[in-house]
Amino acid sequence: MPEGKQPVLYVIGCGGRPAGGLPDLVTSLQSDGWTVCVISTPSGARFVDRALLAELTGYPVRVEYERPEEPPVLPLADAIAVVPATFNTINKWALGISDTLALGLLNEAIGLGLPLVAAPWPNTALARHPAFMPSVERLTTCGVSFVWDVERLPLPNSGEPGAASFPWSELHSEIGRIRTICTNRIGGGR
Numbered sequence: 542m543p544e545g546k547q548p549v550l551y552v553i554g555c556g557g558r559p560a561g562g563l564p565d566l567v568t569s570l571q572s573d574g575w576t577v578c579v580i581s582t583p584s585g586a587r588f589v590d591r592a593l594l595a596e597l598t599g600y601p602v603r604v605e606y607e608r609p610e611e612p613p614v615l616p617l618a619d620a621i622a623v624v625p626a627t628f629n630t631i632n633k634w635a636l637g638i639s640d641t642l643a644l645g646l647l648n649e650a651i652g653l654g655l656p657l658v659a660a661p662w663p664n665t666a667l668a669r670h671p672a673f674m675p676s677v678e679r680l681t682t683c684g685v686s687f688v689w690d691v692e693r694l695p696l697p698n699s700g701e702p703g704a705a706s707f708p709w710s711e712l713h714s715e716i717g718r719i720r721t722i723c724t725n726r727i728g729g730g731r
C-alpha cells in the first residue's frame with residue numbers, strides 16, 4: 542500500500558439478517574480511516590440496502606462478476622471482512638469453490654495473503670453439522686481470523702433474528718487489528 546493511501550477494506554455480506562447492519566459498520570470503519578467497498582453474495586443482496594451502501598461508500602455494491610469487457614470498478618483490496626459469514630459460504634470457501642464473486646475474491650485473497658476476518662453466523666443446528674467446524678479450522682490454518690461465539694448464535698426456527706447478539710463490537714476491534722497490518726505494509730507486497 543503506498544504511503545499516505547487509505548487502506549481498502551472489502552466488506553462481504555452473505556445471506557443472513559446481520560447483513561442489514563452493514564451501514565453502521567461501514568460508517569464506523571470509514572471513521573477509522575478505511576476506504577470501504579461492499580460486495581454481496583446473491584443471497585446477501587436480499588438483506589443489504591444496496592442503494593444506501595453505495596451512497597455511503599461511493600462504490601456500487603458488487604454482486605456478480607463483471608462482464609469481460611467491463612473495467613474493474615473497485616480499488617484493489619488490502620483486507621477483507623465477511624459479515625456475516627453464512628454456513629454456506631464458509632463451507633464453500635474452505636473447499637475453494639468460486640461460484641459467486643464473493644467466493645472468488647475470498648479464495649484469491651488466501652493466495653494473496655491478505656488479512657481476512659470472518660464473523661460466522663450459522664444457527665446453532667448448522668454449527669453442529671460435521672462439515673462446519675472442519676471448514677472453520679481449515680480456514681483458520683489459512684490465516685482467516687474468526688470472530689464468533691457459539692453461545693451467541695441464533696436458534697433454528699426461533700423466528701428470532703438473533704442479530705441483537707451479533708458480535709459487532711468484537712468484529713470492529715478485530716478489523717482495527719488488521720488495519721495495523723495493512724498500514725505496516727507500506728510500499729506494496731500484496
Ligand SMILES: Cc1cc2nc3c(=O)[nH]c(=O)nc-3n(C[C@H](O)[C@H](O)[C@H](O)COP(=O)(O)O)c2cc1C
Nearest residue numbers: 555556557558582584585627628629630662663664
Ligand atoms: C430469512 C433468512 C435468514 C437466513 N439467515 C441465515 C443466517 O443467519 N445464517 C446462515 O448461515 N444462513 C442463513 N440463511 C440461509 C442462507 O441465506 C442460504 O444458505 C444461502 O444459500 C446463503 O448464501 P450465501 O452464502 O451465498 O450468502 C437465511 C435464509 C433466510 C431466507
